[in-house]
Amino acid sequence: MKPKSIAFLLSLIVVVMVQQAEVAGQDLQQMLEDQMETSTGYVTATFKATRILNGHSIERMPEGQLDFRISHRFGRINGGAYEFFGLDQANIHLSLEYGVMDWLMVGLGRGTFEKTVDGFVKISPLRQSAGKNSFPVSISWMSGAYINGLRWSDPELEYHFKHRMEYAHQLMIARKFGPRFSLQLTPSYLHRNLVETAADPNDLFAIGAGSRLKITSRISLNAEYFYVFTPDPSTLSQPIYDPLSFGVDIETGGHVFQLIFTNSVGMRENGFLGQTTGQWLEGDIHFGFNISRVFQLKKQ
Amino acid sequence: MKSKKLAIPWMMMLAIYTLPGCVWQNEEELFPEAGICDTTSVTFSNDIVPILANNCYGCHSNLNAPSFGGGLSFEDHEDVAGYSDRIIGAINHNEGFLPMPQGGSKLDPCSINLIEVWAGSGAPDN
Numbered sequence: 001m002k003p004k005s006i007a008f009l010l011s012l013i014v015v016v017m018v019q020q021a022e023v024a025g026q027d028l029q030q031m032l033e034d035q036m037e038t039s040t041g042y043v044t045a046t047f048k049a050t051r052i053l054n055g056h057s058i059e060r061m062p063e064g065q066l067d068f069r070i071s072h073r074f075g076r077i078n079g080g081a082y083e084f085f086g087l088d089q090a091n092i093h094l095s096l097e098y099g100v101m102d103w104l105m106v107g108l109g110r111g112t113f114e115k116t117v118d119g120f121v122k123i124s125p126l127r128q129s130a131g132k133n134s135f136p137v138s139i140s141w142m143s144g145a146y147i148n149g150l151r152w153s154d155p156e157l158e159y160h161f162k163h164r165m166e167y168a169h170q171l172m173i174a175r176k177f178g179p180r181f182s183l184q185l186t187p188s189y190l191h192r193n194l195v196e197t198a199a200d201p202n203d204l205f206a207i208g209a210g211s212r213l214k215i216t217s218r219i220s221l222n223a224e225y226f227y228v229f230t231p232d233p234s235t236l237s238q239p240i241y242d243p244l245s246f247g248v249d250i251e252t253g254g255h256v257f258q259l260i261f262t263n264s265v266g267m268r269e270n271g272f273l274g275q276t277t278g279q280w281l282e283g284d285i286h287f288g289f290n291i292s293r294v295f296q297l298k299k300q
Numbered sequence: 301m302k303s304k305k306l307a308i309p310w311m312m313m314l315a316i317y318t319l320p321g322c323v324w325q326n327e328e329e330l331f332p333e334a335g336i337c338d339t340t341s342v343t344f345s346n347d348i349v350p351i352l353a354n355n356c357y358g359c360h361s362n363l364n365a366p367s368f369g370g371g372l373s374f375e376d377h378e379d380v381a382g383y384s385d386r387i388i389g390a391i392n393h394n395e396g397f398l399p400m401p402q403g404g405s406k407l408d409p410c411s412i413n414l415i416e417v418w419a420g421s422g423a424p425d426n
Contacts, residue, residue, distance in 0.1 A: 079398060088370065089402050106309045114404050121313050143313065151354050153408045157331045162323055195326045196408070202324040238406055275405060277393070 043128040046138055046176040047184070049256045049292050050097065050105070050122075052210035053224040053245040054264060054272045055186060058140040058174040060124050061099030064298025069095045069109075071267045071290045073260075078283030086286060093267040098297075113266050115149030128175060140172040146270040163194040168269035170208075180214040188226065190273045196237040204240075205229045206273050212249070220249045222258070228273055241279055243272040258290040327408075337410035339417040343426045344377055348418050351411045352380065355401050381423035388416055 047057035050067065061067050075089030083089065095109030095118075103124045110117050126139040146166040152159045167190070174184035186208035195202055210224040224245045233239035245262035263278035264271065265286055278284030342348070352374050358364065365373035374380045380387070389397035391407050401407070418424075 075398065075402070083398065089398070091402075100306065100309050104306070104309055106312055119312055119315075121309050145315070150404060153351075153354065153411060154331075162321055163325070167322070191322060193323045193325065194330070197328045198326050200326060202326070277399070 038132055040129050040131040040133040043130070043138065043176050046128065046174050046182045047212050048220060048249040048251060049258060049290070051258070051290060052184065052212070053222055053247045053258060053260050053290075054243060054262060054267060055208055055210060055224055055226070055269070056122065056140070056142045056170060056172060057184060057210065058124060058138045058172045060103070060105040060122050060140065061097055061294070063099050063102045064296065064300070065099045066295045066297050067097040068293045068295065069093075069097060069290060071095075071111075071288065073262070073265045073267060073286045073288035075286065076278065076283070077285045077287065091265055091267070109268070111267060111271075113268075113271050116268060116270065117147045117149055118144060118268050118270075120144035137173050137175045142168075142170045142172065144168045144269055146268060165193045166270040166274070167191045168273065170269070182212040184208075184210045186210065186226070188269065188273060190269055192270070192274060199231070199235045200237055201231065204274055218251045222247045222249055226273060228276075238275070238277060240274065241276050243276045244280060254294055256290075256292040258292075260288045260290065262286055262288065337413050339413060342414050342418045342421070344380070344418065344424065345426065347414050348380065351407070351415065355404075355407060355411075359402070377425040381419075381425070384415075384419035384423050388419060391415065
């Protein structure tokens, strides 16, 4: 065969291969589009943990997984060097939280703050998704109950167990905007069976906003704020301020560390919505952390 | 199997919503008699010690003070009397004082009033 013929044959082969590749590429594109139309892809890891910082995120434990959470909030940073900038005082909250189903988790805990025992149920009926059944946001609902375990200040008065109870309900609506940024809105309701004075509201409403900005695959920056609708703070037996928190999530295989700066010492809804007495501008800032350790109790 | 699995969360939900019930009450109206704070004959043993025992000895007892109470024990009269200014600043959550009780809400106004009256009368050991 002449060299010219060989060159022509090779050129023909190349042209045919390119054409085939183009056709294959179009087929692949078509297949992907077809698949997107016939299946649904759910968005995962809107937040790294079941808490943004103090408050719940839309995330829940997957079925069969137990989350052992240890949370600390230290004293106020403006306590100065003598109080080791608050580290001499520690409030702790321990909890066990379990994923019963992929959309349902329950939790029980005990904290130093007012010696509170708490329990909650969280359901996640809708998840952000793309494809056939696309949905723009993830939605969760949390209902919690809190039992104040402190001794009564005057045991001679006729207190009942119901006077120890507080309840919180939260609707969580979150969206993950791309791989790095997530935002959540959290309308909240807190009911307190017994308050100190007639001027203190038994019912408190709040709207929360929380966000996550992913920096690396293991580190993200979080912020969380709740606007609490309260009457004039000067009329209350104790002024309530809006809880504002900033923090960093660090994931280290099976553990999630959350380092937190917040003006609230309470780590549950009754504490940070109803009893935040610190002010950022006054330096009433508490350093703290949440540690989450997940155990797989059920074989996948 | 599925219904068994869901039994615990449903029971928790039911307990959260129903067991203790919701009431809308405040101590001011529920216990009007408690609003009358008798400060006419305040004594250390009858009035101050019970307040300290209920609210402070978790950290400020002889046993716990070295670990949790910053070394301050309030079981003995002379210690309480010596620190009465700091105690009053702390329980009133005044600026420059560590708010006490730590991890709890402020003491009721009558308890604060009793401690202030006792300290104001020279913090006697009576």
